Amino acid sequence: MQNFEYHNPTRIVFGQGAIARVNDLVPATARVLVLYGGTSAKKNGTLDEVKAALGAREIREFGGIEPNPTFETLMEAVAVVRREKLDFLLAVGGGSVIDGTKFVAAAVHFEGDPWTILETHGANVTGALPFGSVLTLPATGSEMNNGAVVTRRATQAKLAFRHVSVFPQFSVLDPTKTYTLPPRQIANGVVDAFTHIVEQYLTYPVNGFAQDRFAEGLLQTLIEIGPKALAHPHDYAIRSNLMWVATLALNGLIGAGVPQDWATHMVGHELTARYDIDHARTLAIVLPSMLQVRRDSKRAKLLQYAERVWQITSGDDDARIDEAIARTRAFFESLDVTTRLADYNVGADAIDGLVAQLEAHGMTQLGEHNDVTLDVSRRVLEASL
Amino acid sequence: MQNFEYHNPTRIVFGQGAIARVNDLVPATARVLVLYGGTSAKKNGTLDEVKAALGAREIREFGGIEPNPTFETLMEAVAVVRREKLDFLLAVGGGSVIDGTKFVAAAVHFEGDPWTILETHGANVTGALPFGSVLTLPATGSEMNNGAVVTRRATQAKLAFRHVSVFPQFSVLDPTKTYTLPPRQIANGVVDAFTHIVEQYLTYPVNGFAQDRFAEGLLQTLIEIGPKALAHPHDYAIRSNLMWVATLALNGLIGAGVPQDWATHMVGHELTARYDIDHARTLAIVLPSMLQVRRDSKRAKLLQYAERVWQITSGDDDARIDEAIARTRAFFESLDVTTRLADYNVGADAIDGLVAQLEAHGMTQLGEHNDVTLDVSRRVLEASL
Missing domain, CATH: 3.40.50.1970 (Rossmann fold)
Structure with missing residues (x-):
């Protein structure tokens, strides 16, 4: 730790x-x-x-x-x-x-x-x-x-x-x-909280057992209640858990004593600033590609995520990682949060401008290893098209 | 919740x-x-x-x-x-x-x-x-x-x-x-933290998903690291997790929004006051019997505990509950914390005095349902002989 x-x-x-x-x-x-x-x-x-x-x-x-x-x-x-x-x-x-x-x-x-x-x-x-x-x-x-x-x-x-x-x-x-919130805002909230947890969990292992178990528990809860929160807006049990989980996702607790990433957020911010895409939707676009592009440096934690959050235990390491990332994307899509830049009418021609914005804001060494350079961010954006 | x-x-x-x-x-x-x-x-x-x-x-x-x-x-x-x-x-x-x-x-x-x-x-x-x-x-x-x-x-x-x-x-x-602590104090610490979590977790379900996942994660961590903490006193990863888990076990977080029990502690306190038995050891003596005697009112959570903490999935409901309680006792014993009053030279003749102490201290309606009367406490003590 x-x-x-x-x-x-x-x-x-x-x-x-x-x-x-x-x-x-x-x-x-x-x-x-x-x-x-x-x-x-x-x-x-x-x-x-x-x-x-x-x-x-x-x-x-x-x-x-x-x-x-x-x-x-x-x-x-x-x-x-x-x-x-x-x-x-x-x-x-x-x-x-x-x-x-x-x-x-x-x-x-x-x-x-x-x-x-x-x-x-x-x-x-x-x-x-x-x-x-x-x-x-x-x-x-x-x-x-x-x-x-x-x-x-x-x-x-x-x-x-x-x-x-x-x-x-x-x-x-x-x-x-929260009962009267539009479904879009509930879905965004689930994705936002989910990504907050991933940013603090899916880095590299440091033997933070309690932090890992807490993060996995919160992720599993969001997977369980996310679709129900949309289907049953007046279900107090579901909405109360969504509210408390979203708070616990970013109150400092699960991130104490472990590395943190936040590259997905930083890249997502540029999408919001430039194209006015909802914050949570930028995370849904960027996160799956971010995990894919950085799968080597996040390997141990991706395997842990696959097993402990998604119960994926069959297939070789790469297959399990692929499935975990695919399930993450499918979870977002199941909430009607689309996960491709194309879904928001942003094309390949936008990437130069986004990378320039990242550079202008000093976002040139992101992530838990400070190795998410502008080049890596570019590849993430390309993988998000 | x-x-x-x-x-x-x-x-x-x-x-x-x-x-x-x-x-x-x-x-x-x-x-x-x-x-x-x-x-x-x-x-x-x-x-x-x-x-x-x-x-x-x-x-x-x-x-x-x-x-x-x-x-x-x-x-x-x-x-x-x-x-x-x-x-x-x-x-x-x-x-x-x-x-x-x-x-x-x-x-x-x-x-x-x-x-x-x-x-x-x-x-x-x-x-x-x-x-x-x-x-x-x-x-x-x-x-x-x-x-x-x-x-x-x-x-x-x-x-x-x-x-x-x-x-x-x-x-x-x-x-x-903590490296230089005697094994006895480390073992006591594990049992104390474990019981703190159980007192806030093993009551009745109120759809506190995050609280339940956090409690289960802390219990699983203690089960994983407890014996290692004794075997490898200078292992920083183990000792740091033990320290943080014990803090998280009783800082209000996992008990917020859920019922709490504490009957085991209250009965245990009388054992310490009268026979000077280490606090944690009184918990190890009382907890398994407390769960056994109150298995009906704690049924749903005992089954959840069996499945999610001990991965017990075979056998009928009663068999799974029996096994979960037996595993709890065996865990304490594996740390060299004995779990019977007889191990501390306390016999059946002590029970009247202990019940009288409980009464004198107003401990007549304990537990999450206030239904742990002096009679229930007596049965718990009898089951702990």
């Missing part, structure tokens, strides 16, 4: 009816900005429920945070917080709203150009406004970690930052709030 | 050489009481390493905390803290030292008789001194939770308390510090 440090101070309040607890979780004297995305939080009543829980507190609202939150929009929220002298943020939505809220929290008192927070990946952050979240979309794990991804509309740059000060103080997870 | 709240603010610093990090983790101006147990922390150099890491800070030492820490001894430590106006505690040792330190932390500024902290199980605690731990013995999980068990020597009462203020601020886990 590798040496590690693990610290996650976010309080999770989980279950049907949990939103009422917001009243205990937000300081009584807080001046709150409630941040949300599109109109669904309004239409499905979640926003009203949150406002009711906030009671007599002074609140302002900021809606319109995009599925891939933009720096431009978030800076408008920063201006509202500064102008109205608000001191607590409450994100109501999915990963995009929570990611955006983290950026707003870090930017409000930041001296200098807040875009540099992204350029330095958080290294220059000195503090943040306190904030909490009410999660409505299980997917990104942002509700229990200190990372965020923000896109600059003007330059198509999609960059990540993390800082110790942007753990949510609390996150409220009510699985019934 | 049941509704739950999960919050664990303890920072884990894990790995070979981690003790040096104590210098960053303890406030620079802290006046520190270093608490430890017997002479092993001195002899094996851990105490010196900790003191070196504390540098120029003002420190006092308090040794002699017993394997089952006593109120009487801990109150002496409280007196030292008060007299010397110390403001930070650092536990160096295993679960007993850390449990004892939690009590000292809560007692120092407590108004009234500190024994009532145990009598109320922590309900009357209002705060605690900050503290950290340097773990040397993987077993109890105390390094990453807010519970503690303290024994009153005068009355043979062994009682637990928990409070939000007694999470360690940090815990340093260096697996190499």
Whole structure:
């Protein structure tokens, strides 16, 4: 096992009816900005429920945070917080709203150009406004970690930052709030969580037994519940497991003490930035090819993945690896998440531009061995056509 | 899944050489009481390493905390803290030292008789001194939770308390510090961690898929590494997994959202209080009988345990349950932890006294259904002879 440090101070309040607890979780004297995305939080009543829980507190609202939150929009929220002298943020939505809220929290008192927070990946952050979240979309794990991804509309740059000060103080997870989500968002959430786990699991063995068993357990659970979550939107058992698994997939736990990859995410980000493909769908496109192209350096873990996650025990090593990758792709497709660039009308002519974007963003040595060069990324994209 | 709240603010610093990090983790101006147990922390150099890491800070030492820490001894430590106006505690040792330190932390500024902290199980605690731990013995999980068990020597009462203020601020886990532990303590640690997991797993199904997969993964890991931990004391891979698994076994994670039992622990505590049997050994004695006596109410989970933890798939339901319980007992015995009261010279004549102790401590409705009455506990003890 590798040496590690693990610290996650976010309080999770989980279950049907949990939103009422917001009243205990937000300081009584807080001046709150409630941040949300599109109109669904309004239409499905979640926003009203949150406002009711906030009671007599002074609140302002900021809606319109995009599925891939933009720096431009978030800076408008920063201006509202500064102008109205608000001191607590409450994100109501999915990963995009929570990611955006983290950026707003870090930017409000930041001296200098807040875009540099992204350029330095958080290294220059000195503090943040306190904030909490009410999660409505299980997917990104942002509700229990200190990372965020923000896109600059003007330059198509999609960059990540993390800082110790942007753990949510609390996150409220009510699985019934996912009942009205469109199937597309549920499917995306399953793929996103699945890929988060793979990025931390499918590298090389370091004898992290608990981490491996946890990762395999979460993957198996997603395989089991993913299709059911689409078929039975009001099944509390399924939706509650989806919500908790997606949180556990990226709260630091399964990645503590083991190598991590994240090359699939970095390549996927460029697809979203340039072609506006849903984040999860970029992962579904890139991951199978990424595993295929890097099958030699990931060999031991691919065989373990084949056996322990997919119960593939027959055939020689290469056949088992092939089948595990094929089953991964088939799983995504079974959720109606297509896995080829062609499905999104992106052709071979796009690859030069995508590689140039990777280079511009310093993504030239990705992966657990830092050996995913631009050339490797190019081959992954070619294999994804 | 049941509704739950999960919050664990303890920072884990894990790995070979981690003790040096104590210098960053303890406030620079802290006046520190270093608490430890017997002479092993001195002899094996851990105490010196900790003191070196504390540098120029003002420190006092308090040794002699017993394997089952006593109120009487801990109150002496409280007196030292008060007299010397110390403001930070650092536990160096295993679960007993850390449990004892939690009590000292809560007692120092407590108004009234500190024994009532145990009598109320922590309900009357209002705060605690900050503290950290340097773990040397993987077993109890105390390094990453807010519970503690303290024994009153005068009355043979062994009682637990928990409070939000007694999470360690940090815990340093260096697996190499376990290399010199006696085999008996390693074996006890494996049994203790194993039973902690079972208490949170082997109840009744509530569709907590992640929790079940995590628990099964931790149990399987202990089954895999337990004998190796005894056979190869200097195997870093084995010892690091034992240390991290024991922490994960009782840090609140696998128990969040699922029912919990703890009847085995409560009955075991009386055996320790009255006959001074090692805590883990009391669990090894009680657990197999507890599962046998309550096999009907635990039926579904016992079958799941048989299949998923022990890979028992042949035979009818009762045969599979019998085999799972027999394998559990055999696992403990394989670690040289005997599992019968007779092995500890406790006979049938002891049972009346033990049941009376349970009654005196209010342990009359134990277990996940509150149906472990004194009569059930009596039958469990009889089955443990």
